[in-house]
Amino acid sequence: MATVSEWVSGLRPRTLPNSIVPVAVGTALAFALDGFVWWKALLALVVSMALQIGVNFANDYSDGMKGTDTEERTGPARLTATGLAAPRQVLAAALGGFALAGVVGLVLVATTSWWLLIVGALAIAAAWYYTGGRTPYGYRGLGEISVFVFFGVVAVVGTVFVQVESAPWQAWVASVPVGLLSCSVLVINNLRDIPTDRETGKITLAVRLGEAGTRRLYAGAIVLAYVAALALTPVFWWTPLVLLSAPLAVPALRRVLGGQTGRALVLGLGETGRLQMVFGVLFSVALLLG
Numbered sequence: 001m002a003t004v005s006e007w008v009s010g011l012r013p014r015t016l017p018n019s020i021v022p023v024a025v026g027t028a029l030a031f032a033l034d035g036f037v038w039w040k041a042l043l044a045l046v047v048s049m050a051l052q053i054g055v056n057f058a059n060d061y062s063d064g065m066k067g068t069d070t071e072e073r074t075g076p077a078r079l080t081a082t083g084l085a086a087p088r089q090v091l092a093a094a095l096g097g098f099a100l101a102g103v104v105g106l107v108l109v110a111t112t113s114w115w116l117l118i119v120g121a122l123a124i125a126a127a128w129y130y131t132g133g134r135t136p137y138g139y140r141g142l143g144e145i146s147v148f149v150f151f152g153v154v155a156v157v158g159t160v161f162v163q164v165e166s167a168p169w170q171a172w173v174a175s176v177p178v179g180l181l182s183c184s185v186l187v188i189n190n191l192r193d194i195p196t197d198r199e200t201g202k203i204t205l206a207v208r209l210g211e212a213g214t215r216r217l218y219a220g221a222i223v224l225a226y227v228a229a230l231a232l233t234p235v236f237w238w239t240p241l242v243l244l245s246a247p248l249a250v251p252a253l254r255r256v257l258g259g260q261t262g263r264a265l266v267l268g269l270g271e272t273g274r275l276q277m278v279f280g281v282l283f284s285v286a287l288l289l290g
Helices: 004-010 017-032 038-066 087-111 116-129 143-164 169-192 194-200 205-230 239-257 263-289
Strands: none
Touching: 004 038, 004 087, 017 038, 017 143, 017 169, 017 263, 038 087, 038 116, 038 143, 087 116, 116 143, 143 169, 169 194, 169 205, 169 239, 169 263, 194 205, 205 239, 205 263, 239 263
């Protein structure tokens, strides 16, 4: 029987900025466009976090059942692979997250637009088939694309849309740095897992690129996130505030570009999450001031 702390570890709290930051940025932009609706912003946050938790438990379940997670992997213990929790319990947790996202999402659909139902269904399907099903796309090196789309573009633009009922160009541009930082979290996670993933046949993008290529990809995602955010400076003059978060990028970049592996990259994952949160807060403030 897994303890409460093991369940909390299993939901992988270091990844939660992936779901919080896009909603914060989208809501700040909605406010700047005079369309802020507090209760819709709150529901969007619940949907985003429920999807993130659902996909984390779904990955735990699917990887454990496929045997691609091992007890030798570095990082938080997986509930299914280690036998800390019964597979059906982990599956129930995943389905519970998806169900919560679906129910709350239906309120946004009913009060905004019916076609959001299609977007929500695609998001849940993407969350499950990342590692679930017979041919999971996460095993084909497509995980980063999905993260960029759903925890970047869809999350930011969707948060703006449910509040202002339009999808202005500013939302699409603002979604790019958010999506890139979400990708950086997955990249450093998969960089850490290259040895065990390669051994078990889990062909992530990191496995395809190899260590050197993955380390460059991580650095590129971080740098391009700043470049993409600064592109909004002519419209939102306070956007350079995001540069105040740059010192937080240094420790993780040193780890990754310095060739560190294993548990050092677990620390790097936490550092990337903190960077993502601070960047998101500063970016949101810049949009609010704009």
